[in-house]
Amino acid sequence: MAKGYKAAAREMLASQPEVRASVTKATLHFHANRERAYGEVDAESWRDWAATVKRHLLSRLDHYLLLAEEKLSGNGVEVHWAENAADAQQILSRLVKRHDVKKVVKGKSMLSEELEVNSLLQRLGVEVFETDLGEYIIQLAEEPPSHIVGPAIHKSLDDIRALFAKRLGTARDASPEELAAAARRVLREAFLSADMGISGGNFVVAESGTLVLVENEGNIRLTTSAPRVHVALVGIEKLLPRTRDLEVFLQLLARAATGQKLGIFTSLISGPRRPDESDGPEVMHVIFVDNGRSSVLADDEMQEALSCIRCGACLNACPVYRQTGGHAYGQVYSGPIGIVLTPGLKDPALAAELGYACSLCTACADVCPVRIPLPKQILAWRRRAAESGAGGPLEKWLFDGYANIVSKPRFYRMSAKMLRAFKGLTSAPWLPVIGAWASGHGGLEPSPKSFHQIWEEELANE
Numbered sequence: 001m002a003k004g005y006k007a008a009a010r011e012m013l014a015s016q017p018e019v020r021a022s023v024t025k026a027t028l029h030f031h032a033n034r035e036r037a038y039g040e041v042d043a044e045s046w047r048d049w050a051a052t053v054k055r056h057l058l059s060r061l062d063h064y065l066l067l068a069e070e071k072l073s074g075n076g077v078e079v080h081w082a083e084n085a086a087d088a089q090q091i092l093s094r095l096v097k098r099h100d101v102k103k104v105v106k107g108k109s110m111l112s113e114e115l116e117v118n119s120l121l122q123r124l125g126v127e128v129f130e131t132d133l134g135e136y137i138i139q140l141a142e143e144p145p146s147h148i149v150g151p152a153i154h155k156s157l158d159d160i161r162a163l164f165a166k167r168l169g170t171a172r173d174a175s176p177e178e179l180a181a182a183a184r185r186v187l188r189e190a191f192l193s194a195d196m197g198i199s200g201g202n203f204v205v206a207e208s209g210t211l212v213l214v215e216n217e218g219n220i221r222l223t224t225s226a227p228r229v230h231v232a233l234v235g236i237e238k239l240l241p242r243t244r245d246l247e248v249f250l251q252l253l254a255r256a257a258t259g260q261k262l263g264i265f266t267s268l269i270s271g272p273r274r275p276d277e278s279d280g281p282e283v284m285h286v287i288f289v290d291n292g293r294s295s296v297l298a299d300d301e302m303q304e305a306l307s308c309i310r311c312g313a314c315l316n317a318c319p320v321y322r323q324t325g326g327h328a329y330g331q332v333y334s335g336p337i338g339i340v341l342t343p344g345l346k347d348p349a350l351a352a353e354l355g356y357a358c359s360l361c362t363a364c365a366d367v368c369p370v371r372i373p374l375p376k377q378i379l380a381w382r383r384r385a386a387e388s389g390a391g392g393p394l395e396k397w398l399f400d401g402y403a404n405i406v407s408k409p410r411f412y413r414m415s416a417k418m419l420r421a422f423k424g425l426t427s428a429p430w431l432p433v434i435g436a437w438a439s440g441h442g443g444l445e446p447s448p449k450s451f452h453q454i455w456e457e458e459l460a461n462e
């Protein structure tokens with residue numbers, strides 16, 4: 001993380017205060033849609049079932065990966081394995097060379113962000129077009145995505161108008177329809193002339209070797225079928241054991257992400273074009289990518305994070321994410337799942353700051369369609385950061401002192417009495433450890449009577 005969450009969030013809120021309004025509006029909208037959509041079905045049972053399927057999958061991931069490879073290969077797909085981002089980049093570079101690729105169209109894929117695919121392609125002299133409208137907007141703005149599902153939610157309509165006027169020559173007061181039409185004109189041409197389409201993969205069904213892609217714009221269908229080569233980048237955790245698992249996962253994903261019953265387009269791709277088919281790529285490659293996932297799998301406290309289906313519901317529910325959007329986290333994955341996954345995938349030291357971009361309100365756990373225990377995992381990262389001494393000696397000293405006080409009744413009562421005398425002190429921004437919190441809140445108003453006094457009075461009155 002170049003700058004650190006606290007500094008980046010502070011800077012962003014000072015220099016782009018409008019981001020807060022755009023992100024809050026979009027996430028509240030997604031969140032309300034999810035609530036309504038969960039309410040239409042027996043969501044709690046679906047979530048239990050989905051969590052069980054994913055837990056089973058992770059417990060036998062090696063078996064399902066080999067099965068998926070066998071089935072995909074049988075379907076005529078070339079399967080590759082990448083241990084890390086450098087491996088994945090090497091494989092992709094070889095494929096670009098082998099298939100003489102000059103132009104690439106891409107569907108939305110967080111894994112491709114993780115692997116920095118766009119900068120690799122540019123270095124290789126390949127022209128690359130993001131084809132999801134949100135991704136296309138941020139590609140034009142030369143920014144990373146700020147949300148798993150809505151990469152450009154931090155931009156207002158006016159931001160996009162100004163961007164398109166500058167980059168595509170549209171009118172400064174263009175309507176959303178005119179803006180979409182301008183993007184469509186560019187992307188249609190790109191679809192027709194691209195040599196390679198790169199997609200991610202929402203799921204791969206192991207028993208049949210089927211790549212499953214969910215979208216709302218139809219751009220992924222074109223990306224995976226118009227160019228002569230299709231490459232899918234898939235994290236090793238994205239498998240489902242059986243085709244029938246899709247029944248629940250497809251609905252849960254759509255309901256959790258946007259409140260839809262299903263995504264508008266669901267593609268089940270079982271290989272390249274067959275001799276009797278008129279559409280589809282001549283060749284298809286799947287690159288299974290580890291890039292730190294095996295370490296997360298080996299970590300008992302964190303492995304359930306690999307169940308994530310990237311719906312973004314935990315970001316939408318998170319009061320911290322809503323205030324800053326994703327860029328302040330400085331990582332590909334933001335919000336609660338980003339806090340849990342990033343230190344595991346990249347570097348545990350990142351938990352020292354990311355772990356505290358959380359109010360521990362537990363809203364993320366309430367919404368996660370696969371019941372990932374995010375708050376518990378965030379606390380575990382905090383514990384590990386504290387154990388490694390990342391919080392400095394002051395934090396340890398303060399918490400040791402606190403533990404001493406609350407475990408000795410006489411001390412506890414005496415300290416509570418003293419605190420009541422310092423009314424208003426807790427609003428002081430210069431206080432150690434709680435200063436950042438205090439500067440954004442009013443001072444605490446201690447009750448004139450302690451809990452024990454009230455309790456004794458109640459007992460006396462009974």
Ligand code: SF4
Nearest residue numbers: 308309311312314368
């Ligand atoms: S952790 Fe759960 S809620 Fe968050 S993106 Fe992943 S599946 Fe969705």
